[in-house]
Amino acid sequence: MRNVIICAVCSSTEHARVFSEGETDFLICQNCGLMFRERFPAMTELTAIYATHYQAGNIVSGRTEQESGEYALEAYCRFLQRRLLPAASISRVLDYGAGTGRLVELFRAAGIQADGIEVAPDARRYCLKNRGFDLFASSNLLPENAYEVVTMIEIIEHLPNLMSDLAAVRKTLRQGGVLFVTTPNRLGLRARMQKGYWREARKKFHLFLFDRASIEQMLLRAGFARVDWVRFSPLQNSGFPFWLYGRACQCLGVSGTLAVIARR
Numbered sequence: 001m002r003n004v005i006i007c008a009v010c011s012s013t014e015h016a017r018v019f020s021e022g023e024t025d026f027l028i029c030q031n032c033g034l035m036f037r038e039r040f041p042a043m044t045e046l047t048a049i050y051a052t053h054y055q056a057g058n059i060v061s062g063r064t065e066q067e068s069g070e071y072a073l074e075a076y077c078r079f080l081q082r083r084l085l086p087a088a089s090i091s092r093v094l095d096y097g098a099g100t101g102r103l104v105e106l107f108r109a110a111g112i113q114a115d116g117i118e119v120a121p122d123a124r125r126y127c128l129k130n131r132g133f134d135l136f137a138s139s140n141l142l143p144e145n146a147y148e149v150v151t152m153i154e155i156i157e158h159l160p161n162l163m164s165d166l167a168a169v170r171k172t173l174r175q176g177g178v179l180f181v182t183t184p185n186r187l188g189l190r191a192r193m194q195k196g197y198w199r200e201a202r203k204k205f206h207l208f209l210f211d212r213a214s215i216e217q218m219l220l221r222a223g224f225a226r227v228d229w230v231r232f233s234p235l236q237n238s239g240f241p242f243w244l245y246g247r248a249c250q251c252l253g254v255s256g257t258l259a260v261i262a263r264r
């Protein structure tokens with residue numbers, strides 16, 4: 001019997017193959033536009049992939065990802081303080097998928113109450129040993145109605161249990177709280193040119209890839225009240241040419257990264 005593949009966001013069984021070359025196992029939901037791998041790597045495979053990717057050397061130098069490296073996290077921290085935190089009466093922030101806890105550390109250094117959640121034991125151990133605080137190990141442990149802001153920086157594309165994670169995020173946010181999400185843009189300039197060979201598609205732990213429409217659909221279905229676009233890229237602080245290039249790409253909808261704010 002043929003296995004029926006169901007979209008994780010809208011439960012539709014209608015889908016089409018995305019790439020004919022390179023990463024040919026991506027499907028796209030014909031109903032909501034979610035792009036996902038036909039078969040997720042098993043937990044043991046994923047653990048092995050992460051172990052190679054997040055070796056201690058990479059963790060320390062912040063070379064794991066462009067968008068979640070040291071420079072980018074500092075830029076996000078400043079941006080979030082400017083854009084989201086002044087509006088919150090009591091600023092409590094949770095970084096979902098905190099890695100080794102660097103963003104949490106930056107928030108704390110800025111005087112903001114911040115926590116993190118990270119499922120990878122190695123990253124949690126690194127955080128405790130080198131930064132002196134612990135991270136939540138599971139979404140079951142998160143307090144309800146506790147945070148004004150939850151950040152998910154380059155993490156949703158990794159989550160095998162996408163909708164239940166978003167439900168956990170919604171539950172831990174206070175009423176009126178906001179979720180800040182960044183993720184690679186499957187309709188970005190580089191993605192359009194490189195297709196199945198696009199760097200973000202080739203990462204085997206990227207289980208989902210989004211565009212503006214599909215991420216909005218997903219967040220609304222997850223129960224968020226409103227989704228707003230954020231025109232911000234960490235690279236735009238690198239000088240005027242980068243800023244101009246970044247702005248132009250964002251205006252044309254072809255920037256490499258999508259950033260959105262969803263309100264509970």
Ligand SMILES: [Zn+2]
Nearest residue numbers: 007010029032
């Ligand atoms: Zn769908």
